[in-house]
Amino acid sequence: MCRKLALLIFIVVFLSGCAGYERVKVPPKIGLEGAEKIAILFFDNYTADSALPRQLEQELKHKLARQFQILEPAETAWALSRLGLSRGDLPNFKQAVRLGKLLEVDALLVGEVTSYFAPIRQSAPYISKTRVLDDDSREYQWEISQTTIVMVGFTGRVISGRTGNVIHLDRAEGEATKVRREFLGRRWYPEGKEPDQFFLPRVSERDLFEVRASALKQAVDQFTADLLPTWAWRKTDQ
Numbered sequence: 001m002c003r004k005l006a007l008l009i010f011i012v013v014f015l016s017g018c019a020g021y022e023r024v025k026v027p028p029k030i031g032l033e034g035a036e037k038i039a040i041l042f043f044d045n046y047t048a049d050s051a052l053p054r055q056l057e058q059e060l061k062h063k064l065a066r067q068f069q070i071l072e073p074a075e076t077a078w079a080l081s082r083l084g085l086s087r088g089d090l091p092n093f094k095q096a097v098r099l100g101k102l103l104e105v106d107a108l109l110v111g112e113v114t115s116y117f118a119p120i121r122q123s124a125p126y127i128s129k130t131r132v133l134d135d136d137s138r139e140y141q142w143e144i145s146q147t148t149i150v151m152v153g154f155t156g157r158v159i160s161g162r163t164g165n166v167i168h169l170d171r172a173e174g175e176a177t178k179v180r181r182e183f184l185g186r187r188w189y190p191e192g193k194e195p196d197q198f199f200l201p202r203v204s205e206r207d208l209f210e211v212r213a214s215a216l217k218q219a220v221d222q223f224t225a226d227l228l229p230t231w232a233w234r235k236t237d238q
Contacts, residue, residue, distance in 0.1 A: 021233045035106035038064060039071040039099070039161075041080065042087045043154060047116035055212070056113060056154060059220045064109075067228050071103060079103050093164035100161025107167070111156035114171070118150045118212065122203050125184055125195055139188035142195045143181050148207040150215040151175045156223050168227065174219030178207045 040060055043053040061070045079102045080086065083095055090110060091099055099108055122144060129141040151173070158168035184195040 020236055022236050023233055035068060037069045037071065037103075037105040038107045038109060038158075039076045039079070039103050039105045040064075040073075040109045041076050041091075041099075042110060043156075044088045044112040046112055046114050049116050052113050052116055052152070052212075056152075056216055056220070059213075059216045060109065060156075060224070063220050063224050064227070071105065075103060091159070091164075096159045096164035097162070100164075103161070105161045107161050108159040109156060110159065111154055113152070113154045115151070115153035115173075117152075118148070118208060120203050120205065120208070121147045121149075122201075123147075125200070128181075128183070131188065138191045140191070141188055142184045144184060144200065145179055145181045146201075146203065146207075147177060147179050148205075148211045149175070149177050150208070150211045152212070152215045152219055154219060154223070158227065170223055170226075172219040172223035174215040174217065174222070176211045176214035176218065178211045180207060 040057050043056050045053045057073075064070055077087075079099050080089070082102060083091070083098060085091060085095065091108070096108060100106070123146075125142045125144050127140045128143040131139050133139065152175075153171065153173040155169070155171045157166050159165065160167050182201055185199040189195065
């Protein structure tokens with residue numbers, strides 16, 4: 001941490017000493033220049049987890065709100081019903097334009113959650129620590145590890161609220177992992193004795209929500225990379 005801070009300070013001092021650089025905003029690669037409002041209509045679900053689309057929509061809203069005004073779900077649901085559309089009905093060109101006018105937005109965001117894989121794996125008990133006693137005998141501490149992995153994928157489309165054209169189409173994927181380790185019995189075992197099966201914990205989903213949130217954030221960061229501006233250092237004329 002100290003090394004990173006020292007490096008950052010060095011870079012700032014170096015750039016300020018040169019007095020020939022400035023930090024400038026780089027426009028997004030996708031044509032949303034001048035856009036102010038976006039409506040996230042829905043993300044259809046092709047997985048067995050019914051809560052996943054809503055969680056994805058919330059993560060997208062949180063990320064895009066740094067640059068755009070994002071409409072509330074109640075407003076988008078009202079506009080969809082006005083056009084006779086249900087959640088999951090992809091609007092055609094004319095409907096997209098009508099939605100853009102009804103909601104007074106510059107762009108619409110729709111998509112599908114296409115994949116979700118969340119294995120939880122538990123290891124066999126293994127020795128984690130060893131100590132030697134005064135009589136030269138050995139004792140061991142045993143532990144077990146549980147690995148929670150989440151892989152998620154979605155496809156998103158950004159549709160112009162003025163023309164009804166798809167201006168951004170991308171498939172994004174995210175993956176996150178967390179390993180939890182637990183001592184078995186919280187005691188030392190003499191050589192030749194292993195923990196009783198009674199102390200083996202059951203496979204738990206307690207880390208699943210946290211790991212899934214991390215995987216979704218990674219996928220959303222990937223999808224929005226071309227939609228949000230970035231910052232860069234540019235050399236100025238002396």
